[in-house]
Amino acid sequence: MITYIARRVLSGVPTLWGVATVVFVMARLLPGDPARVIAGVLASPEDVERIRQQMGLDKPLWVQYGNFLGSLLRLNLGTSAHTNAPVIEEIGSRLPYTIELAVVALVLAVTIGVLAGVAAALRRNTMLDLLISSFSVFGVSMPVYWLGLMMIIVFAIYLHLLPAAGADEPTSIVMPAVTLALFSLGLIARMTRSSMLEVLGQDYVRTARAKGAPLRSVVFRHALRNALLPIMTVIGLQFGALLGGAVVTETVFAWPGVGRLLIDSIFFRDYPVVQGLVLMFGTTFVVVNLLVDLLYAYVDPRIHYT
């Protein structure tokens, strides 16, 4: 097990190197002069040049690439060209908000999504199933921007129940988390339903029922546990994506997460921050995938990693 984890972590290194290289090249393929954008339109050519030097953009590309990889090895992500603060500080000040939002949204999506999926599978082809399935489709296909604004209009402007935007009140998280959860929720419910339907038709479920096991234990112990693997994969991917920040949700609700930081940094051509964030997203996916794989072994004892 330990060797397996070590091997997986090591195999993540070339993946992340690839990510680092791709983002380095892609950032520089974007049109526009970062130094001019940061200096503003009124700045003199000398000031633009000074900023270019501070950013190290006056050096040849391969030197920049070497410096970038060299600092990475020393776990140094560099300094934001736009705010002049260390990249790690920029990301660090935003990441707690993203994690908070991702965790709350995911807990909502998983609890409601799995329960709804199970209920829909058990009451297959009834009104309840139709209702849950339609709601899942609604959740998956609703544009976040529109849904977010509708919620703001109803809950902030008309009912005065929740803050319209920002992150400075305890209830601030409710609307962004619900908006964000709806998409994952729909996905998880649909996956649970189809996976459960497959399992519910199996012989061992019939046997469990025949031997008189209570329905709750049949559904949750025998069926759901066996149906869990594909659901877990979806949850893992969703969690990885949520940790990457939700640009639209964060923008509509003025939530200070990393998604907005990424967009701002791209618009300012702030290479160090863009690179740092994309690397962070890459690392998150590698780690979440590893965790999901390890959880497979826990849920399904037949799976062994050596």
Added chain:
Amino acid sequence: MSKRFLALLSVLLVLSACGGGTTGGTKQGDKLTIAIGPDPDTLDPMRQTTTTVQNIVSMVVETFVFVDPEGKYKPLLATSWQTAADGMSWTFTLRSGVKFSDGTPFTAAAAKANFDRILNPASTCPLCGAFRGVNSIDAVDDTHLKLNLKQPIASLLGLMTEVTFGFLSPNSIAKGTDNFKDQEKPVGTGSYLLTDRVKGDHVTLTRNDQYWGAKPSYKTQMFKIVPEAASREALVRSGQADVILLPPASDIPALQQDKTLKVILAPGDRTIFLAFNQSPKGNPLLQKAEVRRALNYAVNKELIVKSVLFGAASPMDAPMASSLFGYCKTGSYAYDVNKAKQMLAAAGASNLSIKFVAPTGRYIQDFQAAQAVANDLSAAGVKVDGPKTMDWPSYLGVINVAPADSTVDLHLLGWAPGFLDASQAMTQFQSSQWPKAGLATSYYKNPEVDSLLAKANSESDPAARQKDYCSASNLIWQDAPWLFLWVQRFPMVTTAKVTGVQAIPNESFYTVYASPA
């Protein structure tokens, strides 16, 4: 008239005077919430480049001179100033008894330390501009500071209104420290102190109870960062923000109908225009002033302002905004599509075809307006390729190029000087400011205009400057290097519960002395 009646009258007068006193006095407020769009990149007066940041910082850090809501220069930390007869030096008399919020007295030496920091070759000061023409700084005594110049800078007083040249406590900018390079929490003499900041979420200012001037009403003012215009609108509609900047333009009419809100369409200084590419390598037809004038007649500015910008602009009547020193009205290209067609035909440009680009989301309804303009140009028989749009950095990459590398015929741009003086506005028409040296992206050249502007930028007699800028403006209006569009207004919305929110005609809001209604 009986004595009793007189006595009664005097009692009544005293009573009414008292009544006036209580209603006229400002109420104390606890917290004013202002929703803004962009997250400040820096709060360092020297390093900042955006008006929103200037707005926040200028409540904490003060300058020698202040622009009031009427656009007039008023003494702030300097009580008076004098120019030498040859214009080669300026002496400022400092307000005495002023202290920075850390207790350090504001003296000429403190002011000099700030200017030295700005002019240090290692410092990043993107908006320093003409201030680099300062040769040396003398602290004559505690209350007199003398700036010696390399050549006369006629707009120096205007520069001194910019928060770029605001004063920080000398203790907070000690040479050799990180604070010398970059300020995270500026310490100034202003009526508010910077007390809290969460990046991406808010900046909070707290009233400076030691302030030397009139004390503001609100104990705190919080700037909430809300990038989405529709969300800012929701905040003010739900009463969760007291003031918002830049609501969605298309909602301005609806907001104006709402009795619980006030919409302010403040005059601004940003001219929005289409620059004709007049580089020698560009379309030869656009080299002809006749053609450029014709195209100016082809666009219905009034209608576009009304129906696309919802009133958030006024058509230009000069090459610069009327809020600037040096402005004079030069005329109008009243919409007349037939006249435009005739002029184009007469100039042999009936088959004119142009490539047109515009940014999205940089100025109020920019791309939408560009589409309307393209429609009007097509109606005048011009073949318009575009408008194409792209994000701002890419856009700058297309238009901010040396003349030989230019690829488009027409592009939309907004230009707003940092202070209310023609000098910076008119760089758009100086041939020395062609990219990459500057951003005069129409590549316009008229030697007569060049010499008039050079003269106006350095002469010290205001009347002569005004005359020269006016003559240059008239020449420019005739040459039509731009398709002159409009001067953008600065829309703000407040709830009816707040009063005293003002705007300064350089796209700034002024909430220092706002109070509960």
